[in-house]
Amino acid sequence: MLESLPYELPELVTRAPLDTHRSTVLPEWVDWNGHMNLAFYVTAFDQASGAFMRNVGLGRRYVDGKLGMTFVLETHVTYDREMRGGAPMRFTTQLLERDAKKVHLYHEMFHAEQGYLAATNEVIVMNIDYASRRSAPWPAPVAERLEVLWQAHKDLPRPAKAGRVMGLRRKQADAD
Amino acid sequence: MKSPPYPLIELDLSAPLDRHRATVLPEWIDWNGHMNVGFYVVAFDKATDTLCEQFGCSWDYTRLEIGMTFVLEAHVTYEQEVKQGDPLRITTQILDHDAKRLHYMHAMYHATEGYLAATNELMLMNIDYPSRRSAPWPGFAMERIEKLAAAHAGLPRPQQAGRLIGIRRK
Numbered sequence: 526m527l528e529s530l531p532y533e534l535p536e537l538v539t540r541a542p543l544d545t546h547r548s549t550v551l552p553e554w555v556d557w558n559g560h561m562n563l564a565f566y567v568t569a570f571d572q573a574s575g576a577f578m579r580n581v582g583l584g585r586r587y588v589d590g591k592l593g594m595t596f597v598l599e600t601h602v603t604y605d606r607e608m609r610g611g612a613p614m615r616f617t618t619q620l621l622e623r624d625a626k627k628v629h630l631y632h633e634m635f636h637a638e639q640g641y642l643a644a645t646n647e648v649i650v651m652n653i654d655y656a657s658r659r660s661a662p663w664p665a666p667v668a669e670r671l672e673v674l675w676q677a678h679k680d681l682p683r684p685a686k687a688g689r690v691m692g693l694r695r696k697q698a699d700a701d
Numbered sequence: 702m703k704s705p706p707y708p709l710i711e712l713d714l715s716a717p718l719d720r721h722r723a724t725v726l727p728e729w730i731d732w733n734g735h736m737n738v739g740f741y742v743v744a745f746d747k748a749t750d751t752l753c754e755q756f757g758c759s760w761d762y763t764r765l766e767i768g769m770t771f772v773l774e775a776h777v778t779y780e781q782e783v784k785q786g787d788p789l790r791i792t793t794q795i796l797d798h799d800a801k802r803l804h805y806m807h808a809m810y811h812a813t814e815g816y817l818a819a820t821n822e823l824m825l826m827n828i829d830y831p832s833r834r835s836a837p838w839p840g841f842a843m844e845r846i847e848k849l850a851a852a853h854a855g856l857p858r859p860q861q862a863g864r865l866i867g868i869r870r871k
Contacts, residue, residue: 557763558828563772564746568739588732597738601776601866607833622868629868647866658782690863691774691822693797693804 527592527664534582537670541677546576546616547637550608560607566634567600570646573616573632578650581670593661594653598627601647603686606636608644613637620678621687623671625662627651631687645686702839707761710754712845714852718755721748721791722812725783735782742777745807745821748791752805756845758827758838768836769828773802776822778861781811788812795853796862798846800837802826806859820861 538545554565561569578584578595588594608614615637622629632646654661663671713720729740736744753759753770763769783789790812797804807821829836838846 557760558769558771562743562746563775564739564742567742567775567777568737571738585732594733596733597779599776599778599864599866600738601774603774604772607771624868627868629866649866649868688865688867689774690865691776691804691824692863693799693802693824 526662530582530587530592530664530666531590532586534666534670535579537673538580539673539677541674541681542617542619543577543580544615544617545580546573546618548572548614548616550610550612550614552610555610560609561612563602563604566602566604566608566644566646569614569634570600570602570616570632570644570648571597573618573634573646574630574648574650576616577618577620577628577630581667581674582664583652583667588655591655593655593664594658595650596653598649598651600649601689603645603689605642605644608634608636614643619681619684620671620674621647621683623675625668626660628671631684633684645684647687647689702767702841704841705757705762705767705839706765707757709757709841709845712755712848714848716853716856717792717794717808718752718849719790719792721751721793723747723789723791725785725787725789727785730785735784736787738777738779741779741809741819742775742821744789744809745777745791745819745823748793748807748809749823749825751791752793755849756838756842758842763830766830768830768839769833770825771828773824773826775824776864776866778820778864780817780819783809783811783818789818794856794859795846795850796822796858798850800843801835803846806862808859820859822862822864
């Protein structure tokens with residue numbers, strides 16, 4: 526485990542959920558259906574994960590300094606409503622769980638002006654040792670920040686869209 | 702709609718569907734030196750086009766303003782890294798379907814080394830073009846979806862299907 530990081534960490538934002546990330550739907554993210562393609566929701570959410578990771582001290586300098594990286598192991602997206610090119614996005618991020626090497630995050634994407642929920646994303650992110658490209662415990666200052674965030678996030682209500690298993694649920698469909 | 706105003710390709714009932722090939726493009730690589738999480742989904746979405754061509758609901762379907770297909774939900778497992786220029790083979794298994802929806806799973810393999818790189822479980826819905834609302838599959842598509850589903854019915858359920866995300870505590 527890295528005992529320290531050779532750069533100054535940003536001021537920790539402990540608001541729960543985290544609500545700092547903003548973005549815009551780029552023209553090249555729009556597909557032949559005239560809306561943001563499903564893949565670029567994942568890209569947009571990945572940038573929201575990046576904002577969470579920067580808050581705990583793992584930004585570009587972590588990778589450029591050849592200290593470590595963070596890899597996504599698994600992701601689950603619900604597509605709730607369409608987003609068009611140029612639409613402004615606002616994200617919120619809740620820390621659902623953490624352990625020595627991983628975090629389980631839950632993001633919501635909103636249309637920043639119209640306010641509607643566009644999509645949700647649950648994701649598992651793992652810390653990676655740069656040299657071996659294998660999993661490794663969080664650097665000590667990061668683990669410390671994750672504990673502070675955990676205290677701030679742990680009592681938030683569990684999101685209704687977290688923990689979904691995909692399926693057609695015939696009974697419900699038949700009742701409709 | 703009994704038949705579309707464009708030709709349908711010959712139906713491929715091999716199970717799983719094993720037609721889609723691709724290569725990892727330079728612009729799909731991120732600062733970690735491997736294919737970025739979002740571009741796995743770009744690659745998988747092109748495999749969805751290959752699947753939809755089987756039942757006539759791909760580009761011609763939308764170009765002629767008949768309908769579209771929207772993804773409602775997606776789940777990706779990232780199993781092993783792929784790098785720039787790597788050849789990909791993507792197979793597709795239908796898991797379930799109803800009057801409007803299709804539930805299926807893609808598996809992405811490194812085409813020459815053979816290892817599993819990622820999986821993608823998806824729920825796809827048919828959309829009426831003018832209203833942009835859900836609608837039953839057109840007759841020509843449903844007929845083919847049923848044949849494909851029957852061909853895939855005997856396959857074992859993929860281990861990654863129906864996964865719940867979480868950190869499993871010891």
